[in-house]
Amino acid sequence: MPGLASFKDYRKEWFKDDLRAAFSVSAVALPVGIAYAQLTGVNPLVGLYSCVLPMLVYALFGTSRQLIVGPDAATCAVIAAVVTPLAAGDSTKHWQLVMTMTAMTGIWCLIASRFKLGILADFLSKPILMGLINGVAITIIVGQASKVLGFSFDERYLLDRLAAAPNYLSEIHWATLAMSLSAVLVFLVVKRFRPGWPAAMIVIAASTTVAWLFGLEKFDVALVGDVTVNLTSLQMPAFDIGIARELVMPALNLAMVSFVSMMLTARSFAAKNGYDIDPDKEFRALGLANLASAFSQGFAVSGADSRTAVNDASGGKTQLVSLIAALVIGLIAWLFTAPLAFIPQAALGVVLVVASWSLIDLKNLWRLRTRDRRAFLLALTTFVAVLLIGVIPGITLAVLLGLFQFLQVVMRPSDQCLGLDSKGTLRSLDGTDKAAAVPGVFIYRFNSPLTYFNASYFKRRLLEKIAAESETPQVVIIDAVPCFTHPDISVMAMLSDLFHLLKRKQIRLILAGRKRQLMSWCEAQGIPTGEGGLLVRSDLYLALKMSQSYKQALADGQAPVLKRPPEMDLVLEHSHL
Known part of the structure; x- marks a missing residue:
């Protein structure tokens, strides 16, 4: 209590x-x-x-x-x-x-x-609840009109009552x-x-x-x-x-x-x-x-x-x-x-x-149209559903919309390719000149935990981005921190297939982050690690530092000097201990 x-x-x-x-x-x-x-x-x-x-x-x-x-x-x-x-x-x-x-x-x-x-x-997101409450409020107002005006509706549903309003x-x-x-x-x-x-x-x-x-x-x-x-x-x-x-x-x-x-x-x-x-x-x-x-x-x-x-x-x-x-x-x-x-x-x-x-707050609902069109469509769909098909089906639809919205975010999340800026700091490649790709190295980040229902999308998305590169990279580094969160058999099977596919193309696959967990998960699933197998490093900076292609790029003077943030030294020291 x-x-x-x-x-x-x-x-x-x-x-x-x-x-x-x-x-x-x-x-x-x-x-x-x-x-x-x-x-x-x-x-x-x-x-x-x-x-x-x-x-x-x-x-x-x-x-x-x-x-x-x-x-x-x-x-x-x-x-x-x-x-x-x-x-x-x-x-x-x-x-x-x-x-x-x-x-x-x-x-x-x-x-x-x-x-x-x-x-x-x-x-249930705020837009969905906004559409739901607006629809319920209008339904109640129309239903109470009979008590306010002194008659009884014969119709049960909102649209039927509105259509019959002149008769009353x-x-x-x-x-x-x-x-x-x-x-x-x-x-x-x-x-x-x-x-x-x-x-x-x-x-x-x-x-x-x-x-x-x-x-x-x-x-x-x-x-x-x-x-x-x-x-x-x-x-x-x-x-x-x-x-x-x-x-x-x-x-x-x-x-x-x-x-x-x-x-x-x-x-x-x-x-x-x-x-x-x-x-x-x-x-x-x-x-x-x-x-x-x-x-x-x-x-x-x-x-x-x-x-x-x-x-x-x-x-x-x-x-x-x-x-x-x-x-x-x-x-x-x-x-x-x-x-x-x-x-x-x-x-x-x-x-x-x-x-x-x-x-009723239709004004703010309409404002979503310019602020967030996706949120506006969710709110409008829920609102119209409550008015057209009733409160209970409208609520059911709202729950399903919330579920689909969540699944869409998890199954089809955003992703980024990473590069280095002039100070040697990792940044997302956003089409500007703030950061540049590392020659011969492709760094990828998938912004959702990997599980059985988005593993194939992760693999397809990664391969599509690699294929879109002007030159085939020698090394692919995956930021493992946001996506490898738990040992899923389907995910590890996908990782094994991806490793062998890239190996046939003479591309080295490196996972950066969650080193202890990934090593134990790979061992349990029979995925080879270490030299000749899948490489797992403690963080992205160490993965870059230890990649042969990046060393070659440094020797040729084609890439900026990598500067790892000072706090990463503490992280690495702790992981080594």
Whole structure:
């Protein structure tokens, strides 16, 4: 429990800031939790359940001091998209499936933590996540339009809803629209004149008061209704084998996206406040928080960027903020549920639309077009996929794009030919006159670890570059440090073939770097080393120094004098020892 360390060394002067931050977080989390419960398709009280235990669990198991976990727009949209067709209109089954998917998401997170897969925080690149979040935000806004305008969509998918939008104009409920416009006006006024106040909380409180005083249900304005949950109606996750099978991959996608999104938030605030977080422990903390949510009747949670920003802006110092906020929300869910019944659904729709609107960042997405065209295409593809084929297929595509992007970098990395500048220092040959090739010597660097799926590309690329030389080199030196990182049988077989192929062409092959490892790997695979075999040297400078062709070039005065950096003498002395 890494969070216990902060409580062990807690300073009493932090308490005032933490208490103020806790009430600020509660004020934001309450309306958002209720609204996201509506988005998920469960009782509004479930949104509060999803805040209490997960926040307590993360406070103990998380490594971020500022991060607040709770319901998130993207996770709720994903759950609703998966569960709604499986529940087939049965509200009890819907609730059970929501908890089941939440529990499975937590299990996936714990498995990932057990296998040290915190590196997946870097798996979905920023452009892919940007396209994904923009697409999800627009999907939520269109979906909430029915609550804001007072009608119900018959269509399930975004494009179908947009195409049928003109047909719904005649179904607009004007009293509901008036409530929605009033909620928007209150929100804008608060943001304009009191930007530090919890605008969403004030909107919900004001609209609830109006609904209670004027009996808006008489005007057919939809209200939340009774939100009390009897002990006899409490549910548990339903692990029906047939249906659970349908939830396995969506839960994996949800775990992936939730973790990456959470890590982006956690890392940004950790960097701002000058500390580090542990990705593997964060994966475990997210998994435990989701399990706690599932078994307390709640739905999936993630890192909540808006509530984390409120916490940081209010001066929150430790996870005591989460503990106090959870207790406040828990007391409200236990003792003050009656007023929740008068909340207009239009007001909740406005809160969701505003929250989703803040996630849209099409301007920065478009700017990628000039900064990094490849990143722009990744973001645009993910964005369009979410809009065209739905949230779940869009997330699956985003995960696959991240995988393909990684494989492309590893399988088809950059490479360089090296030469010497006028001072005798090794540099990349970039087409300028800053460095020149060493006569008779070809120096090659492959910028990725060699493994079975890029070994053939490495060999082909090297031979193509050798063939492109104006004169066939006498010596080929490969920088072994970046590419020979582990003993792969396929790689060693390729190296043996390359050695014999170059030997037939009377070209000497030298590997520079990782001398001890490469010697043992070659011996294990039966590749001859030493004179008449594959040469292995401690570093590139020593490989150049000991190559006969380079000595001949020096004797002829055709190459600059080689100057090894002083620090390399220490490296060589240590390797000889």
